[in-house]
Amino acid sequence: MTNPNDPFDLRELHNADIPLPEGLESNIAATSLSRIYNWSRSRSTWPLLFGLACCAIEMIATASARYDMSRFGMEVMRASPRQADLLIVSGTVTKKMVVPIVRIYNQMPEPKYVIAMGACASGGGPFKEGYNVVSGIDKYIPVDVYVPGCPPTPQALMHGFLTLHKKMEGQQLFQRNSTPWYSRGPADEVPLPVLGPDIVDPRQAEILRHQAEDAASQPEPSVEAGD
Amino acid sequence: MTDQPKEIIANPTQEALESLSHFGDAVQVDDRTNYEGLVVDRDSLVDVALAVRDELGYDYLASATAVDYYDYGDYLEMVYHCYRSGGGDPLVLKARTPRDVSTIPSVVSIWPGADFQEREAYDLMGIHFPGHPNLKRILLWEGFEGHPLRKDWLEAYYEEEHKPFSSRWPGGDVWRSEEHNPFGRNVKYPEGFTLDQVHDVSEEDHYEGLNLDVDIQGGIHTDRLVVNLGPHHPSTHGVFRMVATLNGETVETLEPVMGYLHRNHEQIGERNAWAMNMPFTDRLDYISSMGNNHGYALAVEQLMAKNNVKGFSQPTERAELLRVLMVELTRFLNHVWAVGFLLNDLGAFFTPALYAIWERELILDFFEATAGSRMMCNYMRFGGVYKDIPERIQAQAAYENDIIRNFETMSFLRELIFERLPRFVDEFDRLLTQNEIIISRTQGVGILPPEMAIAYSAAGPILRASGVPYDVRRAQPYSLYPELDFDIPVGKNGDVYDRYLVRMEEARQSVRILQQIYPRLQETAGMSVFGLDSYSPRIPDGGESYGRVENPKGELGYYIVGRPGKEFDQNPWRYHVRSPSFINLTAMEEMSKGHKVADLVVILGSIDIVLGEVDR
Numbered sequence: 001m002t003n004p005n006d007p008f009d010l011r012e013l014h015n016a017d018i019p020l021p022e023g024l025e026s027n028i029a030a031t032s033l034s035r036i037y038n039w040s041r042s043r044s045t046w047p048l049l050f051g052l053a054c055c056a057i058e059m060i061a062t063a064s065a066r067y068d069m070s071r072f073g074m075e076v077m078r079a080s081p082r083q084a085d086l087l088i089v090s091g092t093v094t095k096k097m098v099v100p101i102v103r104i105y106n107q108m109p110e111p112k113y114v115i116a117m118g119a120c121a122s123g124g125g126p127f128k129e130g131y132n133v134v135s136g137i138d139k140y141i142p143v144d145v146y147v148p149g150c151p152p153t154p155q156a157l158m159h160g161f162l163t164l165h166k167k168m169e170g171q172q173l174f175q176r177n178s179t180p181w182y183s184r185g186p187a188d189e190v191p192l193p194v195l196g197p198d199i200v201d202p203r204q205a206e207i208l209r210h211q212a213e214d215a216a217s218q219p220e221p222s223v224e225a226g227d
Numbered sequence: 228m229t230d231q232p233k234e235i236i237a238n239p240t241q242e243a244l245e246s247l248s249h250f251g252d253a254v255q256v257d258d259r260t261n262y263e264g265l266v267v268d269r270d271s272l273v274d275v276a277l278a279v280r281d282e283l284g285y286d287y288l289a290s291a292t293a294v295d296y297y298d299y300g301d302y303l304e305m306v307y308h309c310y311r312s313g314g315g316d317p318l319v320l321k322a323r324t325p326r327d328v329s330t331i332p333s334v335v336s337i338w339p340g341a342d343f344q345e346r347e348a349y350d351l352m353g354i355h356f357p358g359h360p361n362l363k364r365i366l367l368w369e370g371f372e373g374h375p376l377r378k379d380w381l382e383a384y385y386e387e388e389h390k391p392f393s394s395r396w397p398g399g400d401v402w403r404s405e406e407h408n409p410f411g412r413n414v415k416y417p418e419g420f421t422l423d424q425v426h427d428v429s430e431e432d433h434y435e436g437l438n439l440d441v442d443i444q445g446g447i448h449t450d451r452l453v454v455n456l457g458p459h460h461p462s463t464h465g466v467f468r469m470v471a472t473l474n475g476e477t478v479e480t481l482e483p484v485m486g487y488l489h490r491n492h493e494q495i496g497e498r499n500a501w502a503m504n505m506p507f508t509d510r511l512d513y514i515s516s517m518g519n520n521h522g523y524a525l526a527v528e529q530l531m532a533k534n535n536v537k538g539f540s541q542p543t544e545r546a547e548l549l550r551v552l553m554v555e556l557t558r559f560l561n562h563v564w565a566v567g568f569l570l571n572d573l574g575a576f577f578t579p580a581l582y583a584i585w586e587r588e589l590i591l592d593f594f595e596a597t598a599g600s601r602m603m604c605n606y607m608r609f610g611g612v613y614k615d616i617p618e619r620i621q622a623q624a625a626y627e628n629d630i631i632r633n634f635e636t637m638s639f640l641r642e643l644i645f646e647r648l649p650r651f652v653d654e655f656d657r658l659l660t661q662n663e664i665i666i667s668r669t670q671g672v673g674i675l676p677p678e679m680a681i682a683y684s685a686a687g688p689i690l691r692a693s694g695v696p697y698d699v700r701r702a703q704p705y706s707l708y709p710e711l712d713f714d715i716p717v718g719k720n721g722d723v724y725d726r727y728l729v730r731m732e733e734a735r736q737s738v739r740i741l742q743q744i745y746p747r748l749q750e751t752a753g754m755s756v757f758g759l760d761s762y763s764p765r766i767p768d769g770g771e772s773y774g775r776v777e778n779p780k781g782e783l784g785y786y787i788v789g790r791p792g793k794e795f796d797q798n799p800w801r802y803h804v805r806s807p808s809f810i811n812l813t814a815m816e817e818m819s820k821g822h823k824v825a826d827l828v829v830i831l832g833s834i835d836i837v838l839g840e841v842d843r
Binding site: 049050051052053054056057058060061064065066079091092094096097100104120124126127128129130131132133134135139150151153194195196197198199200201202204205207208209211212215216 | 366367368370371372375382383384385386404405409410411412413414415416417418419420421422424425426427458459460461465466486487488489490491492494495498506507510513514577580581584585588601602603838839842
């Protein structure tokens, strides 16, 4: 019904229950605020120009002529996190790199979305057992969409984009748990991990303390992690 | 792999031993089975290295790495692969040190190219190098506990020494490591460690010792300024980082900081079986995965030949043809990609890159149809390739309306090799080479003189743009390259513009090679491409081998060591990657000094790094 070639056709926004004068269907839309808000947000999601590893090459391929993510209003890739809505974690997250990633995530304005692109960002991937590899970025920051693949093909990444758009369209503007960024007060920041003898997540301070106490109370050497 | 008799390989060692006889017992032949080279007493290493460089002419240090002979020998060994910049076989030097207090004198004063490689050995193996100008961790951060490539260092997700793990195969008892880790993640801490002991020094050390005085010239005061680029920066080609000191706008010092993509390739490789490493090599230089496969296949094939593995034979002609076909297509796509993104760094945002990516997509279609994946091809095997090329190239999901991709492979290749690719290079050439902005931004920028390029162990287009005609395909030929007709393009000035020209010309030469390969592919149709019983070899007597190929980025080498014994024959004991991107960065500071800060990204772009290979 909608004419895809007409950018001003508003029929896709219109709530079909409300009758409109004949002949004006493509010019007038009666709709809810949430709908128009989600519609505009999902059609101009600006990703951060941020590549980590192999998946970034496929992300570049997605942005280029053959796959062309500007079809989804996503071609404006910003190099500054302050101007970006979407963080595509495209590649292996190492312990050394997770600190800047969390910092970048904290610098992005709300509402912000995260796509974990590829096996490594989703769960460590082939490098999971490596001593410098974080097994999935979701251990540190919340993830909206996981895209499987090593690397995911551009088609798979685009499917991830569409899934994200679908998710965005389900947001309810006046429900605080659906759009928490409109609550009072600043958003909570993710605490920055610290590089010590191994990477330390401040949120795990409690477990660390328990471990240290256990080690102090038991004279025999503790069991090697992973056994 | 041409038929090079063993005597030729053994010759440099004998010849060197005679010339170095005045060192007496300090220089001995490495007499372990399937090993080669000279074992040098570490106290006289620097003197021997100087003699090797100046008297014997081995001026090019390709690779320096360490091996931990933990429970068979109980020592650490540094291995140096030295070449003559005129070509020929290597002279391998080795120096040993005890494991507890490990020191080996630094050879940076002789081969400055050893700089980053010694830092890596210090970082991952814990060897100290007295005499090294800047010995600190390079891939991990200051404060990391332990040296992870030592055999007695166990990672947080440690299960067993070697794969396949007995819990998984044949038992099939699969469990997830994080369920067994108290933190639910890939971490482990020293006993009794608490959060208040954390003192993050990883940032401070990059800025330590920088000279930030005010400079007064002709009455003008200029502050020195530290500029940090990366690891999140659109022009660092990934998660690379540079810390530069500027005087006004001029770069005075520059320190590359890496390790943000250090994904433990070597340690994972030492747990894996031989064949399991092939897909991991794809992820080293992820733009040219086929080339990475080739180097690793050559290294293991050399070791298999030394061990007389039963049933092993060199790849058939068709397998070699397919290898060269894939590798040269890879070289082409890598070079046009590199040029496209160099233009990105110059400010021509994305337009030249878009042209380059389109040609790349066509080549990737062929890779996908043949190997099953666009980027991570995992195509080569020891003794051949995984599969012959298919008859038709089709869309992966054949929808009714998807009529775009359905070609006969050979006619697709013919069109690609004889028409599209040559036409594209010419078009790119017309678009860019005489462009005034490109010329004024790149000529005279980032100059690396030839003797410097050799000293810094630069490789690939960087080395050749400086005027050194060194290409592994000619200097130490392998595969079918002796039979093929192609030129080695060489630059004159060693600046960014020459590197660009060398890359364009190499892309042309690749097309020339492909045009020689194509008719032979038609002749050999139907010939087998893999001759062994099994993809996964067993290497009973161990030994070492160094397989090197000319990858698009430069010399890619694999140094592998097998341990003798039945329980060790499936896995490498040491698996080291000599990565061209990593070592080419050693010369980065030298190239950047005295240039403006805006030229930094251009110089970096002209080195053409891929972070998967820099950090491994």
